[in-house]
Amino acid sequence: MSAPAIYNFSAGPAVLPEAVLRTAQQEMLDYNGTGFPVMSMSHRSEMFMSILHHAEQDLRQLLNIPNNYKILFLQGGATTQFNMAAMNLAHGFKRADAVVTGNWSRIAYEQMQLLGDTQIHLAAHGGELFDYTDLPAPDTWDIAPDSAFVHFAINETVNGLQYQDVPKLSDGMPPLVCDMSSEILSRSFNVADYGLIYAGAQKNIGPSGATVVIIREDLLERCPKNIPNVFSYRAHIEKNGMYNTPATYPIYISGLVFRWLQSQGGVKKIEQINRIKAETLYSAIDNSGGFYTNKIHPNARSKMNVVFQTQSSELDKTFVLEAELAGLKLLKGYPSVGGMRASIYNAMPLEGVQALRDFMLDFQRRYG
Amino acid sequence: MSAPAIYNFSAGPAVLPEAVLRTAQQEMLDYNGTGFPVMSMSHRSEMFMSILHHAEQDLRQLLNIPNNYKILFLQGGATTQFNMAAMNLAHGFKRADAVVTGNWSRIAYEQMQLLGDTQIHLAAHGGELFDYTDLPAPDTWDIAPDSAFVHFAINETVNGLQYQDVPKLSDGMPPLVCDMSSEILSRSFNVADYGLIYAGAQKNIGPSGATVVIIREDLLERCPKNIPNVFSYRAHIEKNGMYNTPATYPIYISGLVFRWLQSQGGVKKIEQINRIKAETLYSAIDNSGGFYTNKIHPNARSKMNVVFQTQSSELDKTFVLEAELAGLKLLKGYPSVGGMRASIYNAMPLEGVQALRDFMLDFQRRYG
Structure with missing residues (x-):
């Protein structure tokens, strides 16, 4: 396939392993x-x-x-x-x-x-x-x-x-x-x-x-x-x-x-990868100097659904739209919460999370 | 495909149109x-x-x-x-x-x-x-x-x-x-x-x-x-x-x-085919001289689920087994009813029903 990779951050129905499909x-x-x-x-x-x-x-x-x-x-x-x-x-x-x-x-x-x-x-x-x-x-x-x-x-x-x-x-x-x-x-x-x-x-x-x-x-x-x-x-x-x-x-x-x-090595193995995936995104948020925020107490943060936002709902919309064009799909937060939500279940590969992290850095460079 | 055709008479989950699959x-x-x-x-x-x-x-x-x-x-x-x-x-x-x-x-x-x-x-x-x-x-x-x-x-x-x-x-x-x-x-x-x-x-x-x-x-x-x-x-x-x-x-x-x-032409068109399909099987039953029977009053017979039996439950078992080998699958009746049941929903082609009719005739020749 020559098309660029698409990563699906839907909260569910969510991404499935390509091998399964x-x-x-x-x-x-x-x-x-x-x-x-x-x-x-x-x-x-x-x-x-x-x-x-x-x-x-x-x-x-x-x-x-x-x-x-x-x-x-x-x-x-x-x-x-x-x-x-x-x-x-x-x-x-x-x-x-x-x-x-x-x-x-x-x-x-x-x-x-x-x-x-x-x-x-x-x-x-x-x-x-x-x-x-x-x-x-x-x-x-x-x-x-x-x-x-x-x-x-x-x-x-x-x-x-x-x-x-x-x-x-x-x-x-x-x-x-x-x-x-x-x-x-x-x-x-x-x-x-x-x-x-x-x-x-x-x-x-x-x-x-x-x-x-x-x-x-x-x-x-x-x-x-x-x-x-x-x-x-x-x-x-x-x-x-x-x-x-x-x-x-x-x-x-x-x-x-x-x-x-x-x-893939079972639950213990996927748990390690899930920890790295979540840390990748929360680090990007916490190291953004306040450009991205996550309001959840650090001890209560989900490793499956990473919720974050920028300083304005307008900029959130721009983020979601540009991410969509870059192949990072369905990042819009739940209506009652707003902002963005990256659901990174088992089937989301680490590469997808890294692509989102890179996009976040780039987006901040352009709009920060 | 060189394998012989398989016809699936399951009462449900049932056959789906091949084009859909x-x-x-x-x-x-x-x-x-x-x-x-x-x-x-x-x-x-x-x-x-x-x-x-x-x-x-x-x-x-x-x-x-x-x-x-x-x-x-x-x-x-x-x-x-x-x-x-x-x-x-x-x-x-x-x-x-x-x-x-x-x-x-x-x-x-x-x-x-x-x-x-x-x-x-x-x-x-x-x-x-x-x-x-x-x-x-x-x-x-x-x-x-x-x-x-x-x-x-x-x-x-x-x-x-x-x-x-x-x-x-x-x-x-x-x-x-x-x-x-x-x-x-x-x-x-x-x-x-x-x-x-x-x-x-x-x-x-x-x-x-x-x-x-x-x-x-x-x-x-x-x-x-x-x-x-x-x-x-x-x-x-x-x-x-x-x-x-x-x-x-x-x-x-x-x-x-x-x-x-x-x-396929919509419901009216499929209704005509369904009528022919049902008639094909009920005729085979009614013209079998009592080898096959269906106990339902003629005016109450289902065009979707054709229930029939031979004169003994042993012969019913043989019928189901031999039909299975001939590619006519899942004809066993519901446990509480016994005998055979051919479910011939929209997605069952007329050819499948004709193949079952031909098998019924052949089976009767051999066991009648």
């Missing part, structure tokens, strides 16, 4: 000599069951998921999952706790209040005035042992915050329910610290349409019998993820991404 | 010169918004959808939709009516009872003993004007039944809510006869993961404000289908299928 392209009409396109396979066929099984096994290996945790590939994204978490795990409880640290955990907190009789208690929030520039330390969370669960988002995609140390609650505390959409597979962590983990695939895994759910087996006993099966974790587990037709093609692509990640 | 293959890494893979496009990017807009417009053209109907591409399949129908349209009503004519409408009837205070009234059922060999005529449905809606499935994928004449209720009757998963785009009908139409894409449209919803605008006023947004039709409409990240790639493929259908 090339495999998908090659197998589009004939998966692995079966004569079947993946998209046309019955979800109950041995061919697709094998794809699903391997995707599960590879995810289990990558995250070192203990045997007492079940994996599901559901639909509906993170937005469906916090509702399902409340429907399934809060039944019979007077209280559930929610930590609000940005756009996503705020929506979850608000929406979960619409389900059932459980009071959703605001356990902590980020910034005195909900300005989301810092994260409340887990030991300041106002949580109760008899609470159904503690919900939080470990990485806030819109606001660019991320817990550096994964919260670990003491024994006797309720299970952690975590939105890991922009976090999962970007660094190693201990699955056993959580009760329920969910993640929309379209950031660090694959295409939108698939949603990963990892749930501790004993929590399935909480799932009430009087909710529709499609909203019941237990019903999905009892049917081995086949209660209804899953999003087969997004699952297939997710499986290819898992294999790609294994070929 | 070839386009998807070609555009996998670069959609239309944008330099972007469709899977990596932000759902809020102009590129994807254009894909979504054209898919909507093409579906509107193909089905002649009036302006007072809104179109959504949601997630979660038909199984999520009958629950959403009940959550959104039954609020404040004492009663909703459900017609049970096979596996799918039975599940909908059972599951909808778990939501809210509305009594789900069994308005009619198929066969004296729920044996699903015939369809209750719409004028025998026990429905009430003050009912929230009448739910039914116009085609029963598992059992192989289909209403030949589309039910049309008299004025003052509640809106029809219809599961059209295996029916949509297979023949022409009048959208205005319905209040809400939904269809999992994986039969007559595209890959699993996308779900088409067509809803009459005035019904949106019924959507209660106290349900989570992700389950609210109104919330999805207010955000133009972008309340949460849609399943972008399945929507893109669905859009390619809509264009393919236009290139």
Whole structure:
């Protein structure tokens, strides 16, 4: 290809490894000599069951998921999952706790209040005035042992915050329910610290349409019998993820991404590269003499979504436009936040981040 | 390709037009010169918004959808939709009516009872003993004007039944809510006869993961404000289908299928071919002197899912195995029904149906 490289900084659906797309392209009409396109396979066929099984096994290996945790590939994204978490795990409880640290955990907190009789208690929030520039330390969370669960988002995609140390609650505390959409597979962590983990695939895994759910087996006993099966974790587990037709093609692509990640050396290896990528951009911001700013407390900065701005929204617009022409795509910040946002998930190569850093330096020379 | 043709009779995810797959293959890494893979496009990017807009417009053209109907591409399949129908349209009503004519409408009837205070009234059922060999005529449905809606499935994928004449209720009757998963785009009908139409894409449209919803605008006023947004039709409409990240790639493929259908001459043209396809198989069954049987009343036979069996389940197994070797794939019937099922949606070419007919004749010669 003679065209200049394009780097896609979309927050999601986000960049996918080129090797994955090339495999998908090659197998589009004939998966692995079966004569079947993946998209046309019955979800109950041995061919697709094998794809699903391997995707599960590879995810289990990558995250070192203990045997007492079940994996599901559901639909509906993170937005469906916090509702399902409340429907399934809060039944019979007077209280559930929610930590609000940005756009996503705020929506979850608000929406979960619409389900059932459980009071959703605001356990902590980020910034005195909900300005989301810092994260409340887990030991300041106002949580109760008899609470159904503690919900939080470990990485806030819109606001660019991320817990550096994964919260670990003491024994006797309720299970952690975590939105890991922009976090999962970007660094190693201990699955056993959580009760329920969910993640929309379209950031660090694959295409939108698939949603990963990892749930501790004993929590399935909480799932009430009087909710529709499609909203019941237990019903999905009892049917081995086949209660209804899953999003087969997004699952297939997710499986290819898992294999790609294994070929890259796994989560620990990608974590090192992710650290370098994030440092490259934050250094450029911090060394710009105030030309670029990032308002997030240094300890709360996200390694996945780097939010920054210049001194004026007009100049931000110019930045986004010129970056676009230079092949650095979709850097516009979320509307409610403004400025720029560079999402640098696993599939964003270091070269892309370096190209953005070089562009930032050049842009500052020209406009600073 | 020198390999013999493979014909895929899966009930869904089902066969897709080869031309669609070839386009998807070609555009996998670069959609239309944008330099972007469709899977990596932000759902809020102009590129994807254009894909979504054209898919909507093409579906509107193909089905002649009036302006007072809104179109959504949601997630979660038909199984999520009958629950959403009940959550959104039954609020404040004492009663909703459900017609049970096979596996799918039975599940909908059972599951909808778990939501809210509305009594789900069994308005009619198929066969004296729920044996699903015939369809209750719409004028025998026990429905009430003050009912929230009448739910039914116009085609029963598992059992192989289909209403030949589309039910049309008299004025003052509640809106029809219809599961059209295996029916949509297979023949022409009048959208205005319905209040809400939904269809999992994986039969007559595209890959699993996308779900088409067509809803009459005035019904949106019924959507209660106290349900989570992700389950609210109104919330999805207010955000133009972008309340949460849609399943972008399945929507893109669905859009390619809509264009393919236009290139084939549209719904009226494909309806003629579908009639010939169904007649080809039912003739083979009816002219087999009892070697093959189909228990469905002739007026209730599905043109999309042709269910048949031989005189023994052992011979059925042999049929499925030998057909598989002859390139006629996934003909095994649904477990609860047994026998064989040939799903012959729009994308199944007449040649595939003729190949199955020829195989049936040959099989009968050898085993009859």
